[in-house]
Amino acid sequence: MNNLLMEVENEIAVVTINRPKSLNALNSETLAELNQCFCEIETRKDIKVVILTGSGEKSFVAGADISEMVNATAAEGRTMGLLAYNAFGKLENMPQVTIAAVNGFALGGGCEISMACDIRIASENAKFGQPEVGLGTLPGFGGTQRLPRLVGKGRAKELIFTCDMIDAQEAYRIGLANKVVPLAELIDYCKKMATKIISKGSYAISLAKSAINTGLDVDLSSGLKLEADLFGLSFATADKKEGMSAFLEKRQAKLTDF
Numbered sequence: 001m002n003n004l005l006m007e008v009e010n011e012i013a014v015v016t017i018n019r020p021k022s023l024n025a026l027n028s029e030t031l032a033e034l035n036q037c038f039c040e041i042e043t044r045k046d047i048k049v050v051i052l053t054g055s056g057e058k059s060f061v062a063g064a065d066i067s068e069m070v071n072a073t074a075a076e077g078r079t080m081g082l083l084a085y086n087a088f089g090k091l092e093n094m095p096q097v098t099i100a101a102v103n104g105f106a107l108g109g110g111c112e113i114s115m116a117c118d119i120r121i122a123s124e125n126a127k128f129g130q131p132e133v134g135l136g137t138l139p140g141f142g143g144t145q146r147l148p149r150l151v152g153k154g155r156a157k158e159l160i161f162t163c164d165m166i167d168a169q170e171a172y173r174i175g176l177a178n179k180v181v182p183l184a185e186l187i188d189y190c191k192k193m194a195t196k197i198i199s200k201g202s203y204a205i206s207l208a209k210s211a212i213n214t215g216l217d218v219d220l221s222s223g224l225k226l227e228a229d230l231f232g233l234s235f236a237t238a239d240k241k242e243g244m245s246a247f248l249e250k251r252q253a254k255l256t257d258f
C-alpha cells in the first residue's frame with residue numbers, strides 16, 4: 001500500500017491515511033487501497049476495533065484530492081464517487097467497531113469518511129466542514145446522505161450550503177463528534193474506548209451494529225422486527241449463555257464469540 005499504514009495490536013487495528021504532503025487528501029489510489037484494506041479487515045477475526053486516523057498533527061483528511069479532480073471528466077468523477085461508495089460502505093458495515101480519530105481537518109471527503117465510522121472522537125484542533133459547493137461541486141462521498149442522518153436536515157443543509165468550517169466543540173454540540181480530547185491524548189483515548197468495547201460481546205456488538213445501520217434505512221416497524229430477529233439469534237451463541245450465567249453466578253463473564 002502506498003498511502004496507508006496499518007498496525008494491529010491487542011485486537012485493535014490502527015489504519016492511518018498517509019499522504020501528509022496533501023494533508024491526507026483522498027485520491028483514487030488511496031480510495032482503492034482503503035477498499036482493499038477494509039475487505040481484508042472484515043474477514044479478520046483477530047481485529048475487533050478499527051481506529052482510522054490521518055498522519056501528522058494537522059489533518060485527518062482534507063477532502064478528495066482536488067488536483068486529481070480538477071481535470072476529471074463526468075465519467076471519471078462518477079468512478080471516483082463509486083470507489084468511495086464501495087470503500088466507505090465496507091467501512092460502515094464491517095462487523096468490527098470503527099472509530100474515527102479526527103486529528104485535525106476533516107473536510108469534504110474527510111468529514112464524509114469520518115461519518116462512515118461508528119464513532120468520531122475529535123482532537124481539540126479538529127475542524128469539520130463540507131466545502132464542496134464552493135468548488136462548484138457537491139459532497140460526493142456520502143455527505144448529503146450521512147450528514148443529515150447524524151445532525152438533522154437543517155444543520156446539514158446549513159453546513160453544506162455555507163461551506164462553514166466548524167471546530168471540534170461545535171461538532172460535539174451538534175452531535176457530529178462524540179467527544180473532544182487533547183490531540184496528544186487522541187489515540188490513547190480511542191484505544192481505551194476500543195479496549196472497553198472489546199471486553200463486551202463482540203458478536204453481540206456486530207448484531208447491534210447491523211440492527212442500527214439497517215434499522216435507520218427502513219421503516220420503524222421493519223427495524224423493530226429485525227431487532228427481535230437478531231435478539232433471538234443472539235440466544236444461539238455461547239456468549240449469551242456465558243454472559244447471563246456469569247451475571248447470575250456473580251462472576252466476570254468471558255465473552256469470546258465473534
Ligand code: CAA
Nearest residue numbers: 022023025062063064065066067107108109131139140141
Ligand atoms: N486536495 C489536494 N491537495 C490538497 C487538499 C485537497 N483536498 N487539501 C490540501 N491540499 C494540499 C495543498 O494544495 C497544499 O499543497 P502544496 O503544499 O503542494 O501547495 C498542501 O496540501 C497544504 O495545504 P495548504 O497549504 O492549503 O495548508 P493550509 O494550512 O494553508 O490550509 C486547508 C489547510 C484549510 C485544509 C486547505 O488546504 C484547504 O482548504 N484544503 C481543501 C479542503 C477542501 O476543499 N476539501 C474538499 C475537497 S472536495 C471533496 O472532498 C469532494 C467530496 O465530497 C468527495
